[in-house]
Structure formats: C-alpha cells, structure tokens
Amino acid sequence: MSSLSLRRYWRRSRRRWACVLPHSLRGRFLLIMVVGVMGAQLASYAWWSAQERSDQRLRLDEVSSTLAYSVASTVRFFRSLPHSYRHVALDQLRDMGGTRFFVSVNDHRLPVQDIGDGPEKALVVQKLRNVLRRELGIDAVEVEFSRPDTLRLLSAEVLLTEMPPRWGQHTLLTASADQPILVVQLPLGQQQWLYVATLMPMPDAFHRPHWLSADRLFVLLVVLGTVIGLSALGIRSATRTLDRMARAAQRLGDDLDAPPLSERGPREVATAAVAFNRMQGRLQHQVDERARMFSAISHDLKTPITRMRLRAEMLDDSVQRERFSASLDELDCLVRGALDSVRGLDMHETAELMSMNEMLSRLSGEMDILGGKVLIQGHAKPLMIKPLAFKRALANLLENAVFYGQLAEVTISDSTHQLELSIVDHGPGIPDDRIEQVFDPFVRLEPSRSRHTGGSGLGLGIARHIMQAHGGRIVLRNRLDAGLEVLVQLPRPGPFADSNRETTRLER
Numbered sequence: 001m002s003s004l005s006l007r008r009y010w011r012r013s014r015r016r017w018a019c020v021l022p023h024s025l026r027g028r029f030l031l032i033m034v035v036g037v038m039g040a041q042l043a044s045y046a047w048w049s050a051q052e053r054s055d056q057r058l059r060l061d062e063v064s065s066t067l068a069y070s071v072a073s074t075v076r077f078f079r080s081l082p083h084s085y086r087h088v089a090l091d092q093l094r095d096m097g098g099t100r101f102f103v104s105v106n107d108h109r110l111p112v113q114d115i116g117d118g119p120e121k122a123l124v125v126q127k128l129r130n131v132l133r134r135e136l137g138i139d140a141v142e143v144e145f146s147r148p149d150t151l152r153l154l155s156a157e158v159l160l161t162e163m164p165p166r167w168g169q170h171t172l173l174t175a176s177a178d179q180p181i182l183v184v185q186l187p188l189g190q191q192q193w194l195y196v197a198t199l200m201p202m203p204d205a206f207h208r209p210h211w212l213s214a215d216r217l218f219v220l221l222v223v224l225g226t227v228i229g230l231s232a233l234g235i236r237s238a239t240r241t242l243d244r245m246a247r248a249a250q251r252l253g254d255d256l257d258a259p260p261l262s263e264r265g266p267r268e269v270a271t272a273a274v275a276f277n278r279m280q281g282r283l284q285h286q287v288d289e290r291a292r293m294f295s296a297i298s299h300d301l302k303t304p305i306t307r308m309r310l311r312a313e314m315l316d317d318s319v320q321r322e323r324f325s326a327s328l329d330e331l332d333c334l335v336r337g338a339l340d341s342v343r344g345l346d347m348h349e350t351a352e353l354m355s356m357n358e359m360l361s362r363l364s365g366e367m368d369i370l371g372g373k374v375l376i377q378g379h380a381k382p383l384m385i386k387p388l389a390f391k392r393a394l395a396n397l398l399e400n401a402v403f404y405g406q407l408a409e410v411t412i413s414d415s416t417h418q419l420e421l422s423i424v425d426h427g428p429g430i431p432d433d434r435i436e437q438v439f440d441p442f443v444r445l446e447p448s449r450s451r452h453t454g455g456s457g458l459g460l461g462i463a464r465h466i467m468q469a470h471g472g473r474i475v476l477r478n479r480l481d482a483g484l485e486v487l488v489q490l491p492r493p494g495p496f497a498d499s500n501r502e503t504t505r506l507e508r
Contacts (some may be wrong), residue, residue, distance in 0.1 A: 002308065002380040023237050025242060026235050026239045026243075028247075029235045029238075029239070030228065030230070030231060030232060030235060033227055033228070033231040033235075034224065034227070034228060036221070036336055037223065037224055037227045038224065041220050041224075042220075045216055045220075055120075056120075056138040056202075056329075057120070057123065059122065059202065060120055060123060060202060060483065061413070063125060063200075063202055064123060064124045064127035064128065065127055065131070067128070067182065067198070067201070068127050068128045068130075068131035068132065069122075069131060069135070069199075070101070070198075071101075071128065071131075071132070071184055071196055071198075072131055072132055072135040072136055074101055074103060074182075074195060074196055075132070075136060075138075075186065076136060077192075078103065078105070078109070078136070078194055079136075079188065079189070081191075083190065085089040086105050087105065098304050100195065101196055101198045102153065102197040102198070102346065103194070103195065103196050104153060104154055104193075104194075104195045104257075105188065105192050105193070105194055105467050106154060106155040106192070106193045106195050107155050107191055107192065107193070108155065108191070108193060109142065109185050109193050110152050110153070110157055110185065110193075110195060111152065111157070112142075112144040112145075112146050112152070112185075113146055113147070113150040113185050113325055114144045114145060114146065115145050115146060115147055115180060117276075119123050121145065124143070124182070124200075125143045128141070128143050128184065129141055129143060129437075132186070135309070140186060140187060141184065141186045142183075142184070142185040142186065143182070143183075143184055143274045144182075144183045144185075145179050145180045145181065145182060145183065145200075146180070146197075147180070147181070147396065148160055148179065148181060148185055150160060150162070151181055151183070151197065153195070153197070154447065179198070179199060179201070180199075180200045180201065181197055181198070182197065182199075182200055183195070183196070183197050184196045211327075233274060238266075241262075241265040241266070241269040241273070242263075242269065242290065244261065244262070245261060245269070245273060245276060248261050248276065249276070250471075251285075252280060258279065259409075260277040260281075261273040261276055261277055273358065277304070278280075279327070281383075282499060283380030294421050297335075298335050301331075301335050302335070304331055305328055305331060305335070307324070308324070308328055309328050312324035312328060312506075313325075314326055314411075350386070351384045351385060352384070352385070352386070352387055353382045353383070353384055354380050354382060354383060354384075354385050354387055354390070355380075356382070356383060356419065356421075357379055357380060357412070358374065359387075359390070359391055359394065359411075360374070360376050360410060360424060361376065361396070363391070363394055363395055364376060364398075365397055366395070367398055367399075367402050367408070370399075370402070370403025371401075371402075372401075372403075372404065372407070372408065373402070373405060373407050373408070374398060374402070374407075374408045374410060375407070375409045375410065376410045376412070377409070377410065377411045378411055378413060378414070379412060380412045380414040380419050381414060382421055383492070385470060386469075386470070386492075389466045389469070390466060390470065391484075392462065392463075393462065393466035393467060394421075394463075395472075396459035396460065396462060396463045397423050397459075397460075397486050397488070398410075398423065399459065400425075400459060400460070400486075401423050401427075401484075401486070402425070403427035404425055404427030404428065404484070405425030405426040405427035405483055405484075406426070407425065407426055408423055408424070408425055408427075409423070409425075410422070410423050410424075411423075411424075415492075416492060417491065417492050418489060418490065418491055418492060419487050419490045419492060420487065420488065420490075421485055421487070421488040421490075422477065422486070422488075422490070423485070423487075424483060424484070424485045424486075425483045425484055425486060425488040426482055426483040427482075427483055428482075429478040429482065429483060429484045430476060430484055431476065431481070432478065435477075435478075436478070438460050439460050439461050439464050439474075440461060460474075467488060467490070470490055471490065471491050472489050472490035472491060473487065473489055474486060474487070474488055475487040475489070478504060
C-alpha cells in the first residue's frame with residue numbers, strides 16, 4: 001500500500017472515529033477515563049486468572065501425587081493378601097466405618113460414566129499412571145472420574161445412592177453433587193478387578209474458572225462507577241473555564257461589546273483568557289477605527305461632490321452637463337454604498353426575540369410599494385436576532401430577487417436545531433463560475449453603474465456578513481428550470497455543544 005493510500009485510509013478512519021467520539025471535551029475526558037480504567041481492570045483480571053490457573057495446576061499436581069501414592073499403597077496392600085482373605089479385609093474395613101477410599105474386588109471391570117476433560121484431568125491421569133507404573137510395575141490401569149449420582153459399585157453395579165449409608169458414610173456419600181470422584185480399576189488376576197474410589201480433594205479441579213466472574217464483574221462496576229463519578233466532578237471543574245471561554249468566543253461573533261472573560265483559574269486557562277480579552281479589545285478598536293475612517297471619508301467627499309454638482313449645473317453645454325451629472329451620481333452612489341456597507345457590518349445591536357413571519361410580511365409590503373411581489377410560505381417560531389441588521393440582510397436579498405425576477409417566493413422551514421429560508425426568483429440566474437464572486441464588495445453582474453439598474457454591488461456581501469454574525473450562512477444555487485435560489489440557514493440557539501455542532505455542520 002502506497003503512502004498516499006495510507007494517508008487516505010488514516011483520514012477516513014479519523015472521520016469515522018470523529019463521528020463516534022463525544023463532541024464535548026468533557027465527554028472525551030470521561031471516555032478516556034472509562035476506557036483506561038476498564039482496560040486496566042480487565043488486564044489485571046486476565047493476569048490474575050492466568051496466575052490462578054497456574055497455581056491451581058501446581059496444587060493439583062501435588063494433590064495428584066499424594067493421591068497416587070495412597071492408591072499405590074492400597075493396591076500394594078490388597079495384592080499382598082491371599083485371595084481368600086481379600087473379602088474378609090473388605091468386610092472389616094466397612095464394619096470400621098470405612099476409610100478415605102472405597103475399595104472392592106469385583107469379577108469384572110465396572111462401567112464408569114466418565115466426566116472431566118482438559119489439561120487438568122490429563123495431569124491427574126498421567127500422574128496416577130506414572131506412580132503406579134513406577135511403584136507397582138502396572139501399566140493396565142483404568143483411571144476415570146465420575147459424578148456421585150452416576151457412580152456404580154460392586155459386581156452388581158449398584159448405584160452409590162442406593163448403597164447403605166454405613167458402606168460409605170465417611171467417604172463417597174459426603175460428596176456434593178458436582179464433586180468429582182476418582183475411580184481406579186486394575187486387574188488382580190483370576191478374573192478379579194480391584195476397584196478403588198475416592199473423592200478428589202479439590203472439588204473445582206475440573207471447573208475452569210471464568211476470568212471475569214460475577215464477583216469480579218461487580219468489583220469492576222463499582223470501581224468504574226466510582227471513577228466516573230469522581231472524574232465527572234473533577235473534569236467539570238477543570239473544563240468549566242474552557243466552556244466559558246468557548247461560549248465567549250461564540251458570543252464574540254455576535255457582540256464585540258460582550259464583557260471580558262474572568263482571568264482566574266489554572267495558569268494555562270488564565271493565560272488563554274488574557275490573550276482572548278486582548279484580542280477582543282483589538283477587534284473593538286479596529287472596528288471603531290474603521291467606522292470613524294469611513295465616516296470621515298464620506299463627510300469629506302460630500303462637500304466637493306456638492307460643489308461639483310453646482311458647477312456642473314452652470315455648464316452651458318447640455319451634453320457635458322449630463323455627463324458630469326452622471327459621473328457625480330456614480331461617485332455619490334459609491335460613497336453612499338461604502339457608508340451603507342459600514343452601517344451594515346456594524347453589529348453593535350442588542351439581540352431580540354423576533355417573529356420571522358412578521359418581519360417578512362413587513363418587507364413584503366415594502367416590496368409591493370416598489371413594484372415587486374413577495375410570496376411567503378411556512379411558519380417559524382420566534383428567533384433571537386439583531387432586528388435592524390437582520391432586516392437589512394433580508395431586504396437586500398429580497399430586493400435582488402424582485403429586481404431580477406419581479407417575483408420572490410420565500411419558503412420557511414423550521415426545526416429544533418435550524419431555521420431555513422429559501423428565496424427563489426425567476427430571473428436569469430448567475431453563472432456557476434461567478435457564484436462566489438458576487439459576495440465580494442462592488443462586484444456586480446450588471447455592468448452599469450446606475451443605481452437604478454446595477455446598484456453598488458454591496459448587498460450580498462453585507463447580507464452574508466450579517467448572517468455569519470448570527471451563526472448562519474447563505475448559499476446561492478441556480479435552479480434547473482430558471483432563476484436563482486438563495487438559501488439562508490440559521491442555527492437555533494441552545495446548549496453550546498449542540499449549537500457548535502450545528503454550526504460546524506453548516507460550514508461543511
């Protein structure tokens with residue numbers, strides 16, 4: 001795989017993970033804590049389980065060795081007895097109450113419903129066979145394991161549960177339902193089989209322990225809940241200042257005169273707050289300087305334009321007089337457009353809860369006076385906006401639609417997270433390669449400089465800036481049949497995380 005393919009794969013993976021991860025810093029911190037604690041706990045449980053299995057095998061090996069030598073001693077004892085005395089010895093053992101072994105001599109090998117499997121059983125069987133081979137020289141040994149309720153005894157193959165209690169009250173009958181019983185059978189000659197049964201000292205020898213048992217799962221949940229609770233409190237305290245800074249940055253786009261941030265908290269956060277306040281002060285200063293500069297320029301230009309207009313009226317040549325007047329009208333239009341641009345970009349206004357339908361209805365009445373027609377469909381709940389600026393932006397968009405298409409169709413689509421306005425005209429549209437250019441200042445598709453035909457080329461730029469200051473955006477797209485559609489998208493105010501996520505989606 002080439003390096004380019006790897007980079008693409010990495011970018012796709014990051015995008016997929018970004019959709020899954022929490023969008024807030026607090027949520028990501030909590031996720032890191034939860035994953036870290038769970039990973040550490042699960043790894044420790046796995047290690048403990050491995051150690052427990054290793055210790056269990058060591059204990060099982062020791063128990064098996066002890067058991068094997070005991071069985072070898074029992075077998076050696078009964079092999080040393082004369083054939084006629086073996087049953088007498090067995091009767092005496094049972095009358096004494098039994099031993100840790102149940103021993104019988106049968107005329108055939110008894111069937112055993114074998115249980116147990118895996119390396120633990122193989123270890124016990126191999127240990128018994130090795131010891132019996134080494135101590136007694138016996139290879140034909142049957143080593144099996146049975147459950148108490150299926151174990152059969154004596155030549156009659158009687159179940160253990162049907163035997164008299166005195167026959168095994170101190171041995172096999174004390175076994176629990178799931179405790180394995182070791183059964184060793186080997187031939188004694190002359191159609192006799194020595195039968196030795198005993199309880200395994202380790203009841204759970206063949207029960208492979210679960211690495212995540214119920215008690216460990218309970219401990220994991222308790223630890224996880226404790227870590228999440230304490231981490232949530234700590235992370236909330238640590239990220240509170242960052243959250244305030246994020247909200248202040250969001251408000252900064254709407255109101256440059258918002259109060260400065262508190263410069264308390266951890267050193268890094270306090271440093272960031274100081275830098276943020278310094279940046280806000282510089283922005284306020286630059287905006288104020290720009291407004292003063294344009295006001296001064298417009299004031300200084302109005303006087304000479306007025307003098308030139310008076311002198312132009314005194315010209316005897318009517319053609320020259322009209323040309324001078326047209327040029328002065330063009331200059332005056334540019335000056336007024338620059339002032340309108342400054343006023344349109346000035347967002348020093350308090351946001352209010354306004355009805356979008358009411359504002360559009362008033363603008364529709366104003367368009368009717370100018371000879372245009374506006375049709376409105378849909379309804380929206382009130383929205384927090386800056387009324388004068390927002391009305392100016394909508395007026396510019398509707399004026400363009402009415403100017404080029406005589407009719408503006410406005411469709412309102414409202415939802416929990418977003419308000420969307422679609423303004424459609426029936427004009428000639430915009431060439432695709434110039435859709436973004438029309439937002440630049442003084443860019444017009446109509447080449448005339450007349451305010452009655454071409455305008456100043458500032459309306460769309462002002463409208464876009466106002467919508468962006470409200471957290472929204474404007475999109476232009478040509479319709480397939482004819483005309484242009486202006487799509488205005490505005491996020492609904494809500495929790496910062498939702499608002500920020502919606503704004504990011506709109507920007508994409």
